[in-house]
Amino acid sequence: MATPAEFLLSAVEPAQFPPEGLPEVAFLGRSNVGKSTLLNVLTGRKLAFTSSTPGRTQAVNFFRVQDRLIFADLPGYGFAKAPKSVSRGWQGVIDAYLLRRESLALCMLLLDARRGWMDSDLQLKQWLEYHQRPYAVVATKVDKLNQKEKNASQKAIREHYESGDLIWFSGLSGQGVKEIWQTIWKKTGQ
Numbered sequence: 001m002a003t004p005a006e007f008l009l010s011a012v013e014p015a016q017f018p019p020e021g022l023p024e025v026a027f028l029g030r031s032n033v034g035k036s037t038l039l040n041v042l043t044g045r046k047l048a049f050t051s052s053t054p055g056r057t058q059a060v061n062f063f064r065v066q067d068r069l070i071f072a073d074l075p076g077y078g079f080a081k082a083p084k085s086v087s088r089g090w091q092g093v094i095d096a097y098l099l100r101r102e103s104l105a106l107c108m109l110l111l112d113a114r115r116g117w118m119d120s121d122l123q124l125k126q127w128l129e130y131h132q133r134p135y136a137v138v139a140t141k142v143d144k145l146n147q148k149e150k151n152a153s154q155k156a157i158r159e160h161y162e163s164g165d166l167i168w169f170s171g172l173s174g175q176g177v178k179e180i181w182q183t184i185w186k187k188t189g190q
């Protein structure tokens, strides 16, 4: 079922971020991990651009959801093909967002279930912990794994993340959507 949600704006620098207000959920992860797809599946709408070309989302895109939440779709990191100056520019926006956004209530840290933690993911995780930003981990593209591979992936992810929320998600089947919504409501205090 579609959730009332609308695109608010696209910001390439902090001055363009919308005013703080509603609790915000940010979607973070490497390029191509499925951030925009997750956002679309959660809202049941094609609000965010998705693409098989990594680096599709190059700005922070804000969406208002049910008049109760803001979703922020962030540019992916770890996209080696982006020119250095461009990737540094994105990094600056992400840093500014994560450091200063007071209404940020929850970060969804997405990992490709086939790859688990990559160095850049672990760096982000450490950063979130250092700055005491609440986060939950979503393992994406679980439809690409069989049960044995999923068990191995779970074990590997848990090696660096013992007990926090870990949700298995597939944009194809919709697996995990209910749990992700439950986590969002729980962590945004609604």
Ligand SMILES: Nc1nc2c(ncn2[C@@H]2O[C@H](COP(=O)(O)OP(=O)(O)OP(=O)(O)O)[C@@H](O)[C@H]2O)c(=O)[nH]1
Residues within 6 Å of the ligand: 029, 030, 031, 032, 033, 034, 035, 036, 037, 038, 049, 050, 051, 052, 053, 054, 055, 056, 057, 058, 074, 075, 076, 077, 140, 141, 142, 143, 144, 169, 170, 171, 172
């Ligand atoms: N099989 C499968 N494919 C997925 C899933 N989620 C995303 N994809 C595909 O992976 C590609 C990247 O998805 P996006 O949602 O655009 O990824 P993103 O993280 O927003 O990427 P950037 O904006 O580049 O950072 C697209 O081709 C999607 O269709 C999933 O759960 N299962």
Ligand SMILES: [Mg+2]
Residues within 6 Å of the ligand: 035, 036, 037, 049, 050, 056, 057, 073
């Ligand atoms: Mg995207």
